[in-house]
Amino acid sequence: MGTLKIMSKNPYDKHYFRRYSHYLSRDLAEIPLFAKIWEWVSQDKPIKILDVGCGIGYLLSWLCRKAGSKGWGIDSSKEAINRAPKLYPGIRISLGKATNLPFKNRFFDCVLMVNLIEHLEEEEQKDALIETERVLKDKGILILSTPERNSLYTKLMIHDPTHQKELTKKELLPLIEKDFQVKEVIYTNAIGRFGKKANFFLSQLMPADILVKAEK
Numbered sequence: 001m002g003t004l005k006i007m008s009k010n011p012y013d014k015h016y017f018r019r020y021s022h023y024l025s026r027d028l029a030e031i032p033l034f035a036k037i038w039e040w041v042s043q044d045k046p047i048k049i050l051d052v053g054c055g056i057g058y059l060l061s062w063l064c065r066k067a068g069s070k071g072w073g074i075d076s077s078k079e080a081i082n083r084a085p086k087l088y089p090g091i092r093i094s095l096g097k098a099t100n101l102p103f104k105n106r107f108f109d110c111v112l113m114v115n116l117i118e119h120l121e122e123e124e125q126k127d128a129l130i131e132t133e134r135v136l137k138d139k140g141i142l143i144l145s146t147p148e149r150n151s152l153y154t155k156l157m158i159h160d161p162t163h164q165k166e167l168t169k170k171e172l173l174p175l176i177e178k179d180f181q182v183k184e185v186i187y188t189n190a191i192g193r194f195g196k197k198a199n200f201f202l203s204q205l206m207p208a209d210i211l212v213k214a215e216k
Contacts, residue, residue: 011161011162012075012076012077012079012080012162013077013079014079016077016079016162017055017056017077017079017080017083020055020056020058022192022193023058023059023192024056024058024087026192028058028059028062028192029196030192030195030196030199031190031191031192031199032188032189032190032191032199032200032203033114033145033188033189033190033203033209033211034059034062034190034192036186036188036211037059037063037112037114037143037145037211038062038063038066040141040143040184040213041063041067041069041110041141041143042066042067043067043069043109046067046068046069046070047067047069047070047109047110048069048070048071048072048107048108048109048110049063049064049069049070049071049072049108049109049110049111049112050071050072050073050074050101050103050107050108050110050111050112050135051071051072051073051074051111051112051114052073052074052098052101052111052112052113052116052128052132053074053075053076053098053113053114053115053116053119054073054074054075054080054084054093054112055075055077055080055084056080056083056084056087056088057073057080057084057087057088057091057093058087058088059112059114060072060073060088060091060093060112061087061088061090061091064090064091065090071090071091071092072091072092072093072094072103072108073091073092073093073094074093074094074095074096074097074098074101074102075093075095075096076095076096076097076098078095080093081093081094081095098113098116098120098124098127098128098131098132099120099124099127099128099131100131101131101132101134101135103135104135105134105135106134106135106136106137106138106140107135107137108135108136108137108140109136109137109140109141110136110140110141110142110143111132111135111136111140111141111142111143112143112144113128113132113142113143113144113145114143114144114145115145115146115147115190115209116128116144116146117144117146117167117172118146118147118163118164118165118166118167119162119163119164120164120165121164121165122165124164125165125175126175126178129175129176129178129179129180130179132179133179133180133216136216137216138216139215139216140215140216141213141214141215141216142176142180142212142213142214142215142216143211143212143213143214144172144176144211144212144214145188145190145209145210145211145212146166146167146172146209146210147163147166147208147209147210148167148168148169148187148207148208148209148210149166149167149168149171150168151187151206151207151208152206153189153206153207153208154166154208167210169185169210172210172212173185173212176212176214177214179216180214180215180216181214181215181216182212182213182214183213183214183215184212184213185210185211185212185213186210186211187207187208187209187210187211188203188207188208188209188211189202189203189206189207189208189209190208190209191203
């Protein structure tokens with residue numbers, strides 16, 4: 001989301017994560033994308049959640065606190081890994097890649113890939129989904145979101161040079177369906193700078209993200 005004006009050797013530096021700092025002080029239930037993820041994640045009992053590309057951990061921490069679940073996060077940014085434990089000491093976040101997850105087979109009940117896959121190249125996208133399938137338990141849930149390449153919001157507002165391959169719905173779903181059964185697909189948005197009513201209104205007026213729930 002937004003524009004990176006300067007590309008450094010490490011594009012995911014403090015300037016990159018500063019763009020999302022408003023999420024740290026907001027109730028994520030007031031943000032359409034996150035509210036829907038919570039609806040899909042909430043269970044009668046605690047579960048094990050992995051957030052691939054977790055950034056500084058605000059979403060993972062929020063979900064785990066609401067559900068009493070255990071959370072693990074992984075991100076390729078050293079900046080994120082250094083900041084996350086100070087902000088959210090209750091979750092386990094480590095440095096790593098989506099294409100080589102350092103976890104046992106069938107370990108997690110739910111894996112999140114929230115606006116992550118567009119940061120990967122085409123072959124990496126396939127490998128990341130293969131790895132996700134490996135670490136998910138049978139009947140485990142994958143929740144994945146990504147900007148719809150052809151949406152008006154994406155064309156007008158999202159000019160992020162860290163995006164390697166943005167996708168359309170027609171491109172994304174077959175990619176997921178190789179290893180998962182798609183259960184639900186919606187269009188929404190992660191707009192969170194306004195009040196709840198305004199955020200939800202804007203998400204309906206100008207949705208940007210494809211949000212997918214799939215089962216292993």
